[in-house]
Amino acid sequence: MTKTNPGRFFEDYKVGQVIDHAVPRTVSGGERALYHALYPMRHALYSSDEFAKGCGLPAAPIDDLAAFHVVFGKTVPDVSLNAVANLGYAEGRWLKPVYAGDTLRSSSEVIGLKQNSNGKTGVVYVRTRGMNQRDEVVMEYVRWVMVRKRDVDAPAPEVVVPELSKVIDPKDLVIPEGLDFTNYDFTLAGEPHRFGDYEVGEVIGHVDGVTVEEAEHMMATRLWQNTAKVHFDATFRPDGQRLIYGGHVISMARALSFNGLANAQMIVGLNGGAHANPCFSGLTIKAWSEVLDKAETAAPGVGAIRLRLVAVSDASVGELKGEDGKYLPQVLLDLDYWALMPI
């Protein structure tokens, strides 16, 4: 009997099944420093304990997307080791900030299954939750992936496709306890633009770009304990390239969006996302954003802004899909999220 993990195949999943993922992780200032070395992160609330205290939090949390990557990374050996494609995200919510010293683990529930007509693959829908050492859920999201079947002749399961919100209702966003932007320091945050300065439909080109390197994306992906071979092993693909973890592109684009969205401080909702084209070492990532919606929140001085974040491998701004409805070749990522911003 082999002792190595072959990963689950499509017929191994059952609706209602709960998978507790392995390898809990205690995060520290080390993870934060690495995150800020790997991406040009500058959002003040995640950079400075003093700034976070000025916003009503006990200290600067670990970056929201770093928490996401830790939670996500644990699911890879159980969910996507035999995945052909990562198809989408929905209903992602950050429920509790994560602080240095917290220990995170993840658990996923299978909420949908649909075999593809070719009989060789199927789509698996999971709702993943990340928990801290007090068993508090710190974040949750739905992801669906296309997974190979082990045995093409295995019978197709009953089709269950979950109903997923296209957009999280802003009333369902969870604002961190104590968050208060009434004394927000725009000078220290880096930009004067507040909630009222952004208009729905507005498009912002973020100007800066970063050329990505093999050593960087591998260090990032390992830090999240993501084990997918294709990110690390140059002999795995016939072309000798290492596919960059989609989350690396998410974090790079989010960091680049500081220039124009410095006050979109905290990500609290992930409405959806697509890794439109693969990313490889040597590409220069740039980003642009579009304001999709705005909403008030109950927290003092805090508004919620819904943003489309697009990562591209050229300098284009505002162009997403071609006439055929497909993503343009330069588009690497199309992400739809809610962030909190001072009013």
Added chain:
Amino acid sequence: MTKTNPGRFFEDYKVGQVIDHAVPRTVSGGERALYHALYPMRHALYSSDEFAKGCGLPAAPIDDLAAFHVVFGKTVPDVSLNAVANLGYAEGRWLKPVYAGDTLRSSSEVIGLKQNSNGKTGVVYVRTRGMNQRDEVVMEYVRWVMVRKRDVDAPAPEVVVPELSKVIDPKDLVIPEGLDFTNYDFTLAGEPHRFGDYEVGEVIGHVDGVTVEEAEHMMATRLWQNTAKVHFDATFRPDGQRLIYGGHVISMARALSFNGLANAQMIVGLNGGAHANPCFSGLTIKAWSEVLDKAETAAPGVGAIRLRLVAVSDASVGELKGEDGKYLPQVLLDLDYWALMPI
């Protein structure tokens, strides 16, 4: 008089000489995060404070091999700056876990000397100890290296070759105080295989591979304050390549061995090891293991498993030496160690 360190030559060593190595080092969560970014480390006991507490320890220690690298790195300016080859290891034992906040320093005693018949080099045997800030020995090991003579005409010293154990008697392994695997969580650890599931002679191919990059091995080697020029300076070798620190290969192979040996949690003994062939940037490291022995311990629920860990630059499993008794060209490392595993 030059103030730079030329390193010691063979005739500078005397049996019985004790060398206190420079540059003590306080380790933190930063070293841990970097270690986990540089290698795909997933052993739960070193990843999660909560998991470690569930095993009777006060917190997750710094990875056993990271502690080894810190101790080893300090010896390089005194022991191997003029080394031609790193010949072997023996009698390595981890005696106390190292925790964030601990400060490590190293000291070596010369325990053997043997000039080579060519009169130009000699073999130096040292027993190195790493101490924490309470002067507790946290680990010790014997290493022997081939060192150049400064003056070929210097007289040969009396030959002293220490008697070294081929294998550490399992009774001499030191189990960390409080370690208790009776409530070990196999789900969080990542694999169900326990002590009883492994058979002596069993060979495990660890499947995953990592292509190594210059930036990564240099960052790792600097983190351990290892100063050997050949790892950093591309102008040092005629072929313009930087030789990768052997310890980088050890840590990479150990991390890769998680897949199949997730429950070989703590390394407590190093019986021997050979850097069979040099490793350079661009190679893809894979690994396989062989179960060499098993032994009981006095700690509750804790068994000791003796493993051969082999790093290779191709996908071969189980092939070590050719008919001529020499290591095959794809073999980078042949390591023999004791680890602790839940019964």
Added chain:
Amino acid sequence: MTKTNPGRFFEDYKVGQVIDHAVPRTVSGGERALYHALYPMRHALYSSDEFAKGCGLPAAPIDDLAAFHVVFGKTVPDVSLNAVANLGYAEGRWLKPVYAGDTLRSSSEVIGLKQNSNGKTGVVYVRTRGMNQRDEVVMEYVRWVMVRKRDVDAPAPEVVVPELSKVIDPKDLVIPEGLDFTNYDFTLAGEPHRFGDYEVGEVIGHVDGVTVEEAEHMMATRLWQNTAKVHFDATFRPDGQRLIYGGHVISMARALSFNGLANAQMIVGLNGGAHANPCFSGLTIKAWSEVLDKAETAAPGVGAIRLRLVAVSDASVGELKGEDGKYLPQVLLDLDYWALMPI
């Protein structure tokens, strides 16, 4: 209206203007570990809490140049985004050690302006201060940069060129409170050479070299939240090269200078500095130093040594400028600083 930061142009600066820079930063053991992974830092006082305590400090501070980079990085979006050249440094002093847990922010005062005769650019002089969370100034320095004009027809400002000390008077150096080298441990520090062993005029070639990689300089530069595009975006320059942040060369040279100057523990003064030639990935950095001056201090056992630190891209030692008075092509950096050394 664009929301991205276009940076200030020459005509945007007024003498007396104070700019509070954005994005305060809490530093931790993570920043220290990364700094020691990116550069071969070995100065014991910054490596070991125990060694620092033995010198009268509460713990090992964050490396002096790491503190400088954090303070400097914050100024880039306000001072040098449209800079053509970084012309010089003067009157730099470290006033308080920075410890893990401290939060740093920066502020700059414009102290001089001089339009160039071509009418297209001008020189801006700023005095920058870094403050911790207790509003204590941890360091200050003067920097002058050549900045483009937005509008060539904008009127030239009144010429104000500040009088700057060529060298900081050693009486004005600030010795960290409590610093005491009377029980200094030369063995743990790594070299026996004390203050009295160095002679003014002495030149030390530091022997070691490090070949620099894109991933490393970008990680370093991001860690300091330095946003200058030219360091990250390979599409920014016509030749496709990323210019390495000058501070990366400073830190690399300082780390290399350990070999021969291990006891030049703390940098307390920056008299001047020039980035003589640009540095790109693939170059191998080596370094040499010249003793420029020596002075006593009031602290027990502590002397101040003034050093020229030169980074070069070949193995030359002691050669700085050609007959034309210009820096030789291999010279990357010419830095003039005061350090503290045991007497």
